Amino acid sequence: MTAPTTIRLTTAQALVRFLANQYSERDGREQRLIPGVWGIFGHGNVAGIGQALLQAAVTREADLPYYLARNEQGMVHASVAYAKMRDRLAAFACTASTGPGSTNMLTGAALATTNRLPVLLLPSDMFATRAADPVLQQLEDSRGGDVTVNDAFRSVSKYFDRVSRPEQLIPAVLAAMRVLTDPVETGAVTLALPQDVQAESFEWPVSFFRRRVWHVGRPLPEPAAVERAARLLRNARKPLIVAGGGVVYSDARSRLCAFAEATGIPVADTHAGKGAVPWDHPCAVGGIGSTGAYAANELAKEADVVLGIGTRYSDFTTASHTVFGNPDVTFVNLNVARLDAVKHSAEPLVADARLGIEALTAALTGWRTDEAYRDRTRHLIARTREIEEVCFHRGHGPRPAQTEILGALNQALGDRDVVINAAGSMPGDLQQLWRARDPKAYHVEYAYSCMGYEVAAGLGAKMADPSREVVVLVGDGSYLMMAQEIATMVSEGLKVIVVLVQNHGFASIGSLSEALGSQRFGTKYRFRDGDSGLLDGDVLPVDLATNASSLGADVLHATTVDGFRTAMEKAKAATRTTVVHVETDLYGPNPPGHGWWDVPVSQTSALDSTRAAYETYAAHKLTQRHYL
Structure with missing residues (x-):
């Protein structure tokens, strides 16, 4: 038949x-x-x-x-x-x-x-x-x-x-x-x-x-394009690599480490590229851009050739076109997408990141940055470590600073454990402070920076690799946007740790509002004040820990950094989805800023705070430019 x-x-x-x-x-x-x-x-x-x-x-x-x-x-x-x-x-x-x-x-x-x-x-x-x-x-x-x-x-x-x-x-x-x-x-x-x-x-x-x-293929680099890119790098005195998500998706991590070691070129990273080079690698200089680390941004100011690998150069990566300060800076962009490869008038190298790095490594055999530049990189990294340690051990009170919680969390997690975040003040703090050895261990969605991503993403990440401990790091603002998938974690029998950082407001936008002269308007969770008519009364009695418990999670509480460390050890030993609730200071202090973000300020205002902010904004605009 x-x-x-x-x-x-x-x-x-x-x-x-x-x-x-x-x-x-x-x-x-x-x-x-x-x-x-x-x-x-x-x-x-x-x-x-x-x-x-x-x-x-x-x-x-x-x-x-x-x-x-x-x-x-x-x-x-x-x-x-x-x-x-x-x-x-x-x-x-x-x-x-x-x-x-x-x-x-x-x-x-x-x-x-x-x-x-x-x-x-x-x-x-x-x-x-x-x-x-x-x-x-x-x-x-x-x-x-x-x-x-x-x-x-x-x-x-x-x-x-x-x-x-x-x-x-x-x-x-x-x-x-x-x-x-x-x-x-x-x-x-x-x-x-x-x-x-x-x-x-x-x-x-x-x-x-x-x-x-x-x-899913790996597009080969054109030999002539490799030679053009290599020629620019050979003539560079202060080159800098910017590693983006393309390095991770191409599984080019080991090739990038070997390339950096062979050439001595320091490697900065974007959110999507963090961990592509381990944080303690001699060439790793940390996050770059608006919320970047001290070493990366200092090197970016002087860089004469920037090799972007798998990055789309968002405004946070370029600090709104201000971080690359050398007036003669030239870009070489290795990217599978021509859209990104030609950004900033770059010499494009359109190819798979892994194959492109291998081709550049071969083309630059025997070439290396000079010892003085490598010494400067080491000095800047050492200074960056000092800044991190201050943030991790502030001894702030009565509520701990968010950076102290991040330091304790980083210390509590293993190299393969995954931390997830997306919005608020934490992405900026994480880009400066998080010490990632494995790119899968740093899962920060900062292209769309969507509030509410974190809890749901923890569910997806755990399903993708159940062998890893998955830790959702979420502020109360994002938690209130979307926490329902805790119930899905419970129903599917998945163990995820949710670190719920509550500061009773929008810390990131509050700080930005203050810097822009808007006095933290509308950024705190408060009762409406009968006299002022504004939302600046007493703190709302919102109990998010009880909410998490009602969704089926086990809940642990911490009020100090030491208490948080203890709670994390219990959460790691647990077999069910566990929420660790900790309150932090809404007003920081956050890590020192080393970059700028272009958020326009009112050019005219009846408020003194806004007028002062506009003067600062106008000064920053003078350093902004197209890379031509």
Whole structure:
């Protein structure tokens, strides 16, 4: 008997079966490209993708595990964190109901695309037939009948398609896999699925469901481009490397260390690149830019050639175009994306980071920076260590400074343990102070800096590598934005440590507000004062520790640095998700600033504080320039 060449399935059933058979491969290692589906069901997907996932689990016709999230934005964050831990070689799918369930994923989509991390979004859509029109939660647009809220995903997705007929799924989902596995184009991929089409059946070619392996290549550098880049570096007297996330995703860490050792070029890092060179490596000079370390920013002021590897040069990395102070500075950018390789009028080296570093190492054989420059690098590193130690041991009271908690936490964690953060004052403190040996141990989302990322990301990171201790470092501001996935950690039996730092306000924006002459307006959690009419009354009696306990976590309390150390030891020994609650001083003190961030100040004001801030702002603007 001849085997059938087609099979009748619904669109949703076909999608589930297809996704279960997708794999990625790099350097001979294959893994599941889509390891599972996150979802929250409602009208629009409960009888479509929901039914398909149930059928797959019951009949075992497709191996695609389902995970229940508590917030649609949170499940996208968890997926992104998973992809980051897997070097972008695996990506979850996320399904949501029609309307608000789907648009809740928009922030997650923006975060994924900004960070260039893959995630597959499957928002449910309105009826393709428009038989019921308008349906519940439908946006009626007077300009056109084919517009839905899901069109909002177009601007934050690297690929968007609406599957309005079953057979359209075939080209749409193949295009989706192409983008998810492209190191240049990856980000959020959105396939909007009308609810009636999800449930509609079709005769699918059996070959559509075959096992597919998507090969993630390593683009080779052009020899002439390598020679041009090497020529600039050979002529440099004060070169500096800026290591970004591309070093990590390319698994080029050992090559970068060897290159730095051979040439003597100091290595600064971005948030995404921290740990690519261990913090105590002789060439490691710390974070660079607006919240950068003393050594990195001092070297950046003098650098005559900057070798950017796998960095997109955000404004925090360049301190809003002020950190590279040499008027004759030249850039060489090694990047898989030409968009980034040509930034700052650079000599571009478009290639995989690992292969590009290997080519530069060979081209610079025998060349090395002079001893005086290496001595200066060592001196600046020593001064940076002194600054760190002051921050770690302030003896501040009655509430400890946040930097003291970070010092104690860094000391408590092992080299492979993962710390996760995203927003508030902590990313800046971490970039200066965190001592990372392993790039997977430093997981700070600072491309979109999304409040609410941390807890959900802890869930995804733990799923990506259960062998690592995962520590979520979150302030009360971010915690209040999104803490629901603690319940998911508990339901999945995952052990994550959540360090909840409560200072009763927005420390980062409060400090920024004060520096910009806005007097910390609207940045503290306070009762409204009856006399002033402002939110500057007594502290609100908010009990976040009890909230965490209500979500199913075990909770430990600390009021001192020593108490925090003790609580961390207990949390590490625990087998369940544990929250360590500690209160810190809202007013710092934070690490000393070595960079600038361009946040415009009112040019005219009735407030003395704002006028004084504008004078400072105008002085900084004089040092800002395009790198031409």
